[in-house]
Amino acid sequence: MKNYSKPVLDGRRIWTTPEKEIYSSGHLACPGCGVAISARTALKVFGKKTILVVPACCFAVIDGPFPYSAAGVPLLHCAFESAAATASGVRAALDQMKINDINVVAWAGDGGTYDIGLQALSAAAERNENMIYVCYDNEAYMNTGIQRSSATPAGAWTTTTPAYPGKPERKKDLASIMIAHKIPYFATASISYMNDFIDKFRKAKDIKGFRFIHLLSPCAPGWKHAESDTIELGFLAVRSRIFPLFEVENNKWKITYNPHPTSINKYLDLQGRFKHVKGEDIKAIQTEVDKRWEELCEKCDLPSQINPPEQPVQHTRNQVLSKEQFQEVLSKHFINFSDNENELAYQMLKSLWLDKSYSHFSDEELICNIIARVQMCDCT
Amino acid sequence: MKNLKTPLQQSGINVPISGQSLKTTAENKTGIWRNVEPFYLDRISPCAQVCLSGHDIPVIIELVYENKFEEALKILRLANPLPASTGRVCPAPCESSCLRKSLGGSVSIKQIERFLGDFAIENRIFCLSKGPHRGRIAIIGAGPAGISAAYFLAIKGYFVTVFEEKKKAGGLLRYGIPSFRLPKRILDRELEIVFKQLPVEFIYEKRITKDYEKLLRQFDSVIITCGKSISQIPDIPGAGEKMSGLTFLEQINNGDSQPLSGSVAVIGGGSTAFDCARSALRLGCDSTIYYRRSKKEMPAFEHDITEGLEEGIQIVENVIPIQIDKNGDYKITFAKTTSKDRKSAVKIIPNSEFAVTTDHILFATGEKQEHLFNKVQKETGGIDVSQTYRTSDPKLFAAGDVTVMAPGTVAGAILQGRLTATSVHNYLNKTTEPHPAKIPHLRGAKDDGTTIEKINLNYFQELRRSAQKATDIKSRLKNFDEISSTLNENSVAWEVKRCFSCGTCVYCSNCMNYCPDNAISFDSSKKRFSVNLDYCKGCLICVKECPRHCMGSKYAAA
Amino acid sequence: MPRHELLTGNEAVAHAVAMAKADVIGIYPITPQTTIIEEICNLAANKTFSPKIVHVESEHSAMATIIGAAFTGVRTFTATSSQGLALMHELLHWAAGGRLPIVLANVNRAMAPGWSIWTDQNDSLSQRDTGWMQFYCESAQEVLDTIFLAYRVSEQVLIPSMVVLDAFVLSHTSEPVEIPDNETINKFLPNFTPSFKLDIDNPCSFGALLRPQFYQEVRHKLNDAMSEALIKINESDKLWKQLTGREWGIVTEYRADDADYLFVTSATTASTAKPVIDKLRKEGLKIGLIKIRVFRPFPFEQVKKYLTKCKRAIIFDRNISYGHHGIFAQEIKSALYGVKNSPEILCYTGGLGGKDITPQLIEETIIKGTKTKLNGSLFEWI
Numbered sequence A: 001m002k003n004y005s006k007p008v009l010d011g012r013r014i015w016t017t018p019e020k021e022i023y024s025s026g027h028l029a030c031p032g033c034g035v036a037i038s039a040r041t042a043l044k045v046f047g048k049k050t051i052l053v054v055p056a057c058c059f060a061v062i063d064g065p066f067p068y069s070a071a072g073v074p075l076l077h078c079a080f081e082s083a084a085a086t087a088s089g090v091r092a093a094l095d096q097m098k099i100n101d102i103n104v105v106a107w108a109g110d111g112g113t114y115d116i117g118l119q120a121l122s123a124a125a126e127r128n129e130n131m132i133y134v135c136y137d138n139e140a141y142m143n144t145g146i147q148r149s150s151a152t153p154a155g156a157w158t159t160t161t162p163a164y165p166g167k168p169e170r171k172k173d174l175a176s177i178m179i180a181h182k183i184p185y186f187a188t189a190s191i192s193y194m195n196d197f198i199d200k201f202r203k204a205k206d207i208k209g210f211r212f213i214h215l216l217s218p219c220a221p222g223w224k225h226a227e228s229d230t231i232e233l234g235f236l237a238v239r240s241r242i243f244p245l246f247e248v249e250n251n252k253w254k255i256t257y258n259p260h261p262t263s264i265n266k267y268l269d270l271q272g273r274f275k276h277v278k279g280e281d282i283k284a285i286q287t288e289v290d291k292r293w294e295e296l297c298e299k300c301d302l303p304s305q306i307n308p309p310e311q312p313v314q315h316t317r318n319q320v321l322s323k324e325q326f327q328e329v330l331s332k333h334f335i336n337f338s339d340n341e342n343e344l345a346y347q348m349l350k351s352l353w354l355d356k357s358y359s360h361f362s363d364e365e366l367i368c369n370i371i372a373r374v375q376m377c378d379c380t
Numbered sequence B: 001m002k003n004l005k006t007p008l009q010q011s012g013i014n015v016p017i018s019g020q021s022l023k024t025t026a027e028n029k030t031g032i033w034r035n036v037e038p039f040y041l042d043r044i045s046p047c048a049q050v051c052l053s054g055h056d057i058p059v060i061i062e063l064v065y066e067n068k069f070e071e072a073l074k075i076l077r078l079a080n081p082l083p084a085s086t087g088r089v090c091p092a093p094c095e096s097s098c099l100r101k102s103l104g105g106s107v108s109i110k111q112i113e114r115f116l117g118d119f120a121i122e123n124r125i126f127c128l129s130k131g132p133h134r135g136r137i138a139i140i141g142a143g144p145a146g147i148s149a150a151y152f153l154a155i156k157g158y159f160v161t162v163f164e165e166k167k168k169a170g171g172l173l174r175y176g177i178p179s180f181r182l183p184k185r186i187l188d189r190e191l192e193i194v195f196k197q198l199p200v201e202f203i204y205e206k207r208i209t210k211d212y213e214k215l216l217r218q219f220d221s222v223i224i225t226c227g228k229s230i231s232q233i234p235d236i237p238g239a240g241e242k243m244s245g246l247t248f249l250e251q252i253n254n255g256d257s258q259p260l261s262g263s264v265a266v267i268g269g270g271s272t273a274f275d276c277a278r279s280a281l282r283l284g285c286d287s288t289i290y291y292r293r294s295k296k297e298m299p300a301f302e303h304d305i306t307e308g309l310e311e312g313i314q315i316v317e318n319v320i321p322i323q324i325d326k327n328g329d330y331k332i333t334f335a336k337t338t339s340k341d342r343k344s345a346v347k348i349i350p351n352s353e354f355a356v357t358t359d360h361i362l363f364a365t366g367e368k369q370e371h372l373f374n375k376v377q378k379e380t381g382g383i384d385v386s387q388t389y390r391t392s393d394p395k396l397f398a399a400g401d402v403t404v405m406a407p408g409t410v411a412g413a414i415l416q417g418r419l420t421a422t423s424v425h426n427y428l429n430k431t432t433e434p435h436p437a438k439i440p441h442l443r444g445a446k447d448d449g450t451t452i453e454k455i456n457l458n459y460f461q462e463l464r465r466s467a468q469k470a471t472d473i474k475s476r477l478k479n480f481d482e483i484s485s486t487l488n489e490n491s492v493a494w495e496v497k498r499c500f501s502c503g504t505c506v507y508c509s510n511c512m513n514y515c516p517d518n519a520i521s522f523d524s525s526k527k528r529f530s531v532n533l534d535y536c537k538g539c540l541i542c543v544k545e546c547p548r549h550c551m552g553s554k555y556a557a558a
Numbered sequence C: 001m002p003r004h005e006l007l008t009g010n011e012a013v014a015h016a017v018a019m020a021k022a023d024v025i026g027i028y029p030i031t032p033q034t035t036i037i038e039e040i041c042n043l044a045a046n047k048t049f050s051p052k053i054v055h056v057e058s059e060h061s062a063m064a065t066i067i068g069a070a071f072t073g074v075r076t077f078t079a080t081s082s083q084g085l086a087l088m089h090e091l092l093h094w095a096a097g098g099r100l101p102i103v104l105a106n107v108n109r110a111m112a113p114g115w116s117i118w119t120d121q122n123d124s125l126s127q128r129d130t131g132w133m134q135f136y137c138e139s140a141q142e143v144l145d146t147i148f149l150a151y152r153v154s155e156q157v158l159i160p161s162m163v164v165l166d167a168f169v170l171s172h173t174s175e176p177v178e179i180p181d182n183e184t185i186n187k188f189l190p191n192f193t194p195s196f197k198l199d200i201d202n203p204c205s206f207g208a209l210l211r212p213q214f215y216q217e218v219r220h221k222l223n224d225a226m227s228e229a230l231i232k233i234n235e236s237d238k239l240w241k242q243l244t245g246r247e248w249g250i251v252t253e254y255r256a257d258d259a260d261y262l263f264v265t266s267a268t269t270a271s272t273a274k275p276v277i278d279k280l281r282k283e284g285l286k287i288g289l290i291k292i293r294v295f296r297p298f299p300f301e302q303v304k305k306y307l308t309k310c311k312r313a314i315i316f317d318r319n320i321s322y323g324h325h326g327i328f329a330q331e332i333k334s335a336l337y338g339v340k341n342s343p344e345i346l347c348y349t350g351g352l353g354g355k356d357i358t359p360q361l362i363e364e365t366i367i368k369g370t371k372t373k374l375n376g377s378l379f380e381w382i
């Protein structure tokens, strides 16, 4: 499988979706809605041969009232608690009709996933139903007007946790629940990290069996943030490690983006729902975030580095990496080059590794540099 | 069956029994929700804003990014015919204001320019005239300003005759700046590819003085670009014309230099001083620069000072020569001074005199314009010109260091040459075009600049600036060979990758792809994005997520 | 050629579903329904038919699953009882509102608390207003035949069907059953071709928000389709008679022609009542029996036709609407409102939670019903 991640963020070729637009304008999402962007992008990846199953949630409204539908693919509205079961039925019927080139996608909110739909979800996961279940997590019941769900994070204001200090309980760890089902694929994703997002959807599309994608989905009216901050919040959530990007494939855990951590303050500051959260409360949230990150790192076999040094440590290079070692480094960068590209990259490495004018580059940077160059060449 | 029609059915509306939706939401014009509205607007990048010859830097860089070197060169040549030269000698204020500075160091803009210049030379990409041929223009002085004016007029189709008192063209590029900074070979080849196919005639060893008025009659228009050719030697006992630094440099550049030995005292603090001192080092001397103000007040370019110090030049600050005695070697008497800034006069500290003996003295205390063109030139100082580089005589124009607007840099002279060419063109065609644009670009209007706060750093990671390869110090001093080499293609690729393209849309499509309402589309024939106001809800995600500040927003009642 | 087998009511359901070649079946156990899904699994295991059986985690999901499948355009089935049916409640609306021709077998079982696994009709009658057709069966043969009829009519009018059978007395009691051959079934029940479905070539959404100007419209159509269903049931019954010699009617009568008194009931109680009617006839009482087989759509005309001929109707309900009385009785009364020659009506409820309904009990009820002096309406527990 071709891997599409770009290791060097140069702000130009940020996106790699050649697929056709499917989702239609004129839908009913609030201005700046994160779900609308996710759905639009996911549909591009899934393509026309997709059936969406949508329980009660904002997205059910967004798609449009009779006689409209924005989705551009068949979409079945189902009962709030029944997305996974209904989607199972769709798949069963397709199987009976011997149709196997259609993606069956359940697209549900956090309420429909963490709470009321968890039972059906667990069952479908246990049966390893051949579907992709996407939970767009806006951390509350938004459709009904911002009520607490088990996905609401501690401290958040909602209409049903109106008093200080907001919701007292911590957010349910749904990832662990889902992964415990030993499903073939689990991933978290954020539209802010779009290439990672697209990679994961592509990967999910290609896998058979039960696939679960957890999206953090900023909601301007619900989180009380500026409509234009939707993407920024995704960046901050990932970077502050409140919402780590990782995936679990065949029981192998992998952090797909290991950010240099920033404090959670800016993330909280941008959101009115955390307005009252100050001092000790922030510390408590940070402690929880750090703890979860450490747990995650342990599962991914990574040193956790709660506070890694600001700059990558520099060292003098002496011996050129062997081809195998280089391959290993490349795979750490999620790079999957063709043979030609590999060869070219290694030649470049050999010529640049001991070159003095690159001695101020860290190993990491030099390798990124090489990857960037190879990506610019036409090696076919 | 009995009539089972429902009321809606009877009125012709058929709602499917299962209530299925059959249409897309496209009918639903969500634009009416909006109270703010995004729009596209490229901005002048901070680098381009300060670029001395007005390059549209991010556009050039973008083309290099796409490996379209020839196209990049084309854009570059819209502003500058001599990138191989400026790419070597320009003080590059663009790099100082480059927004990438804080994220791995500024982009090597100058090196990219140099790379493109060398690319043109190596691939012999000639400049061509667009015609139709008309009008004859005379240019006096083949320095950067004259060359630039000649080039821009010639490509527009004018026949240009350039009168130059020296044996070759280039002005201070050739006779001032030493070869270790700008090899003559590069200059020669660059001039060749620029002029070989253009209707420009160079008449060398022809010094124009009073006869410029004759030219005014023979030609449709005349441009004076004589630069500043006279060394200003301070009026102190013992100082004389033969101690001119400029003359010394000219000799070296002509290849007439003899090996020197002993010590050289260079008086001054500008480029000339450093070039003299560094040349003297190469001829085998110890060089010391004596400057009347402090080091940080030196008018020399930063690269002069850093490279000079690297090579072993001594600098003595805050001293002023008051007397020179020759007795075999020289004895210079200095007084110590205090200085505040570059503008106010220095104060001599009473009774602070001291003497220095040295084998050679070079004065690099500034140059001034020759008084040749009495009608348009005051007794002292440069030629008075308007904003459009016109003198009081409507047929006569002037640009470069010879004018009161003396740019003092090669790139600045090139800009003036270009703007003058446009003015001449306007004059001859009786057009009243406004003052010609500083930055020629192809993409419509641009707004004011942008700042680092407006760059969305989420899309850029820290990438360090590539180091330029330079000859080690010891071998440098053995000859006048160029000390630095042009970045190779790989490093240039890396450098262009580092550019934010501040304010210039590079079609990353982020705005389009992040629009929740799918309200942005790209017209590939026009190479333009546009917002579909039928659907835009005004969330302004597009504006915020443009990595490089190419969008803006305004209040808009729907 | 038809064959004969000894089948319980539940086995009859399973065999019929297999012969109807249901494609997707959601299964979840509950006594006394469980043997239906077990038998279905057996039939699938020995390749009698090859459905996709989805082993869901609840009746709720069983219904959700087959809703998904039905929307995708295939024939579906599930079976349940009491608590399971109640759990499905929201989705029963979803199935009917979505106009899906789903067939469900409900084995009547009393609702908890006070756990009971024995029969009464409160579970299915609680779902009266969900928009499903309901067929109450009396014998294993009727169950088998009704499953075919349910599919046929459901697919014609696009309304889901609930085939109801009593716990144990029918569900677990073996009777000889004539099983028609496949050719007959094919004639009666053509392959399902949905008139709408989730189709990637014609993408539309199903179940989107219906604003007030549209909602009632859609419900109006559902109700119209219910009326049409009665006609289709009748037609299908006639066709079935042609093919197999059997017909089950909508409302059936036994010795009701010249009866002064009519004993009105449903499901297996009717079987128990027949010998009692015979006995009382012999003793000189002009009594007859009316069995209501199709409860939804409610057969107003048939009920009127039979009941206006008698003086007094004795209605026996194995169900209760608390605060009112038996549900069949309510419905019959409402059907006769303002009708000329309406009989006197006596309402009895008995046999809840599997309480035995013996011939003696029925006889006592009838005697009581003929003797009671009526003063307004009468409701009594038996």
Ligand SMILES: Cc1cc2nc3c(=O)[nH]c(=O)nc-3n(C[C@H](O)[C@H](O)[C@H](O)COP(=O)(O)OP(=O)(O)OC[C@H]3O[C@@H](n4cnc5c(N)ncnc54)[C@H](O)[C@@H]3O)c2cc1C
Residues within 6 Å of the ligand: B089, B090, B091, B140, B141, B142, B143, B144, B145, B146, B163, B164, B165, B166, B169, B170, B171, B172, B173, B176, B177, B206, B207, B208, B209, B225, B226, B227, B228, B229, B249, B271, B272, B273, B275, B301, B372, B399, B400, B401, B402, B407, B408, B409, B410, B411, B413
């Ligand atoms: C030593 C030195 C180092 C410098 N280093 C740099 C540097 O690194 N970077 C930078 O940007 N700038 C540098 N400068 C400044 C820069 O060279 C000048 O500002 C620039 O060359 C001015 O260009 P110009 O065309 O106006 O004049 P000039 O370059 O002086 O050209 C004038 C031309 O006119 C000719 N001429 C003069 N009088 C007559 C006449 N009567 N008839 C015919 N021809 C005549 C001259 O021979 C000469 O060729 C340096 C200057 C000096 C002196």
Ligand SMILES: Cc1ncc(C[n+]2csc(CCOP(=O)(O)OP(=O)(O)O)c2C)c(N)n1
Residues within 6 Å of the ligand: A056, A057, A058, A059, A079, A080, A081, A108, A109, A110, A111, A112, A113, A138, A139, A140, A141, A142, A143, A144, A149
């Ligand atoms: C059984 C049931 N209970 C409650 C509701 C009301 N309801 C509709 S959407 C919703 C909240 C949905 O929350 P979530 O799943 O987080 O999606 P969001 O609206 O936040 O996108 C609720 C409570 C319902 N439709 N069905």
Ligand code: SF4
Residues within 6 Å of the ligand: B045, B046, B047, B048, B057, B058, B061, B097, B098, B099, B100, B106, B107, B109, B498, B499, B500, B501, B502
């Ligand atoms: S990042 Fe690029 S566009 Fe921006 S100032 Fe630097 S060179 Fe210019």
Ligand code: SF4
Residues within 6 Å of the ligand: A032, B037, B038, B514, B515, B516, B517, B518, B519, B520, B531, B532, B535, B536, B537, B538, B539, B540, B541, B542, B543
């Ligand atoms: S992102 Fe789309 S909807 Fe939002 S302001 Fe831009 S064009 Fe309008």
Ligand code: SF4
Residues within 6 Å of the ligand: B040, B504, B505, B506, B507, B508, B509, B510, B511, B512, B529, B545, B546, B547, B548, B549, B550, B551
């Ligand atoms: S986001 Fe990209 S495509 Fe859009 S205006 Fe900015 S640079 Fe251009």
Ligand SMILES: [Mg+2]
Residues within 6 Å of the ligand: A109, A110, A111, A136, A137, A138, A139, A140, A141, A142, A143, A149
């Ligand atoms: Mg939610």
